[in-house]
Amino acid sequence: MPLPRIMNTLTQAPPPPPAPGASHRTHPQNTGQPLQTPPAEHSLVIDELLADIAATIQPEAARKGLEIIVEPSHIDQPLIGDATRLSLALLDYAGKAVLATGRGRIRLRCHILEKAWNRMLLRFEVADNAIAPGLAITRDFAELLGGTAGAFSVSGTGNTLWFTTWLRIDGAPSAGHDAEDHLLRLHAGKQVLIVEDDLLNQEVARDLLGAVELVTEVANNGLEALEMSRSRRFDLILMDVQMPLMDGLEATRQIRMTSLNRDTPIVAMTANSFDDDRRQCGDAGMDAFLSKPVEPDTLYATLLACLNSRA
Ligand code: MN
Numbered sequence: 001m002p003l004p005r006i007m008n009t010l011t012q013a014p015p016p017p018p019a020p021g022a023s024h025r026t027h028p029q030n031t032g033q034p035l036q037t038p039p040a041e042h043s044l045v046i047d048e049l050l051a052d053i054a055a056t057i058q059p060e061a062a063r064k065g066l067e068i069i070v071e072p073s074h075i076d077q078p079l080i081g082d083a084t085r086l087s088l089a090l091l092d093y094a095g096k097a098v099l100a101t102g103r104g105r106i107r108l109r110c111h112i113l114e115k116a117w118n119r120m121l122l123r124f125e126v127a128d129n130a131i132a133p134g135l136a137i138t139r140d141f142a143e144l145l146g147g148t149a150g151a152f153s154v155s156g157t158g159n160t161l162w163f164t165t166w167l168r169i170d171g172a173p174s175a176g177h178d179a180e181d182h183l184l185r186l187h188a189g190k191q192v193l194i195v196e197d198d199l200l201n202q203e204v205a206r207d208l209l210g211a212v213e214l215v216t217e218v219a220n221n222g223l224e225a226l227e228m229s230r231s232r233r234f235d236l237i238l239m240d241v242q243m244p245l246m247d248g249l250e251a252t253r254q255i256r257m258t259s260l261n262r263d264t265p266i267v268a269m270t271a272n273s274f275d276d277d278r279r280q281c282g283d284a285g286m287d288a289f290l291s292k293p294v295e296p297d298t299l300y301a302t303l304l305a306c307l308n309s310r311a
Contacts, residue, residue, distance in 0.1 A: 041080055041081070041082070042080070042081065042082065042083035042084070043078050043079070043080055043170055044078070044079055044080075044081060044083045044086070044167075045076075045078055045079075046073040046075045046079070046110050046122070047070070047072060047073050047075070049083065049086065049087065049090070050070045050073065050090075050108045050109070050110060051070055052087070053087065053090045053091060053094055053108060054068045054070050054094075054108055056091060056094075057091070057094045057095065057098050057106075060095075060098050061098050061106065064098065064101070064102070064103075065103060066098065066101055066103070066104065066105060066106055067104070067105040067106070068105065068106050068107075068108070069105055069106070069107045069108070070107075070108050070109075071107060071108065071109035073109065073110040073111065075110065075111075075112060075120075075122075077169055077170065078170040079120070079167040079168060079169060079170060080167065080168040080169070080170050081165070081167040081168065086124075086165065089124070089163055089165075090108070090124060090126070093124075093126040093161040093163075094106065094108065094126050096126075096161065097126050097127075097128040097159070097161065100128060100159065101128040101129065101158075104128070104129040104158075105128075105129060106126065106127070106128045107125070107126070107127040107128075108124075108125070108126055109124075109125050109127070110122055110123065110124045110125070111123055113164060118168055118169055119166050119167060119168045119169055119211060120166070120167060120169065121147075121164055121165070121166050121207065121211075122164065122165060122166075122167060123162055123163070123164050124162065124163055124164075124165070125160055125161070125162045126160070126161045126162075127158060127159070127160040127161075128158045128159050129157060129158035147163050147164035147165035147166065147206075147207070147210055148163065148164050148203055148206060148207070149161075149162065149163035149164070150162055150163075164207070165210070166207075166210055166211045179297065179300035179301045179303075179304045180211075180212055180300050182304050182308075183212040183213075183214070183300055183303060183304050183307070184212050184213055186304075186307070186308070187212075187214065187235075187303075187304075187307045188212070188213035188214070189213060189214075189215060190214055190215065190235040190236065190307060191214075191215050191216075191217070191232075191233075191234045191235050191236075192209055192214045192215065192216050192217070192234060192235060192236045192237070192238060192303075193216075193217050193218075193219060193225060193228060193229065193234045193236075193237045193238070194206065194209070194216050194217070194218045194219070194238045195218075195219045195221070195222065195224075195225040195237060195238065195239045195240055195243070195248065195251065196218065196219075196220075196238070196240040196243075196269070197220055197221050197240060197242075197243040197244060198240070201240070201269075201292075202218050202220075204294075205238060205269075205294070206218070208294075208296055208299060208300075209238075209303075212300065212303075214303070217234075220243075221243040221244055221245040221246055221251075222239075222243055222245060222246030222247055222248055222250055222251030222254075223245045223246040223251070224245075225237070225239070225246075225251050225255070226246065226251050226254050226255060226258075229255045229258060229260060229261040229264075230258050230260060231260070232260065233260045233261060233264065234261060234264050235264070235265075235307060235310065236264065236265045236266075236267065236303065236306055236307060236310075237255070237261065237264055237265070237266045237267070238267050238269060239251065239252060239266050239267065239268055239269065239286065240269050240270070241268055241269070241270035241272070241277070241281065242270065242271070248268060248270075248281075248284075248286075249280060249281065249284040250284075252266050252268075252281075252284040252285045252286050253284050253285060255285075256284075256285040264310075265287045265288070265306035265307070265309065265310060266285065266286045266287055267286065267287065267288045267289070267290060267302055267303070267306060268281040268286045268288070268289045268290065269290045269291075269292055269294055270289070270290075270291065270292060271291070271292045272291075277289075287306055287309075288302050288305070288306055290302055
């Protein structure tokens, strides 16, 4: 598989830290300019992908006297995914590891976090033994892949940069999960704003939506959601009700008054599932209602119904 040339990650200085007050969830090249490119489909084998990355960083690593170790993933099945974006994300991490590491080794590895009927959630890691902890990561690529990303350092031992992404299993049967199939087939690449103050719930929602290749942005409260919905149009908004600064009801009322997302489907997510709560959400202008904890099949069916209504 040909690899994109982004070796400039090896020579460029790390990006500046985000401005104070900026959401770490908002990536700069994304503001105001929605991503239009739907995810591409390639067949890929994990160990081959990792070997390609190792070969690409090899010259620069060799120049610094670094050893590159590719750990066997033991994932033998061919998978379907966006190999280009995956390579870009891995090269971004591997390039940073080469930059940060003075001597020693860099490890590339991948393992399965979760396995579903037709896809698996994988965690890719690039680990180094740089003395200086705290490598900055960019979440952009991982977010494009519909997963999450992070970094951790063990003082004196090194850094581990990681991201997760769902990949489809090549040739898996597709019977029985109609809502997911239809979401993938009809709505992959659509833009969904997740408005949620709880970090864990944010991650769960991102993973579930990423699994059907919806592109997600996160707002941490109603006020952030209002700001984001003023500058760009979303295909759907998932709205928590109880949040600090501005709750989901008020945010919905105000979003309904702005032009860009005046008629974007808004789906409420709330721990309170009494009739009165549903009525309040409807009165505020929401289109559908999910009770927490959100059950994946119900979520997918609701997303499908709302996105179809806008098609
Ligand atoms: Mn909440």
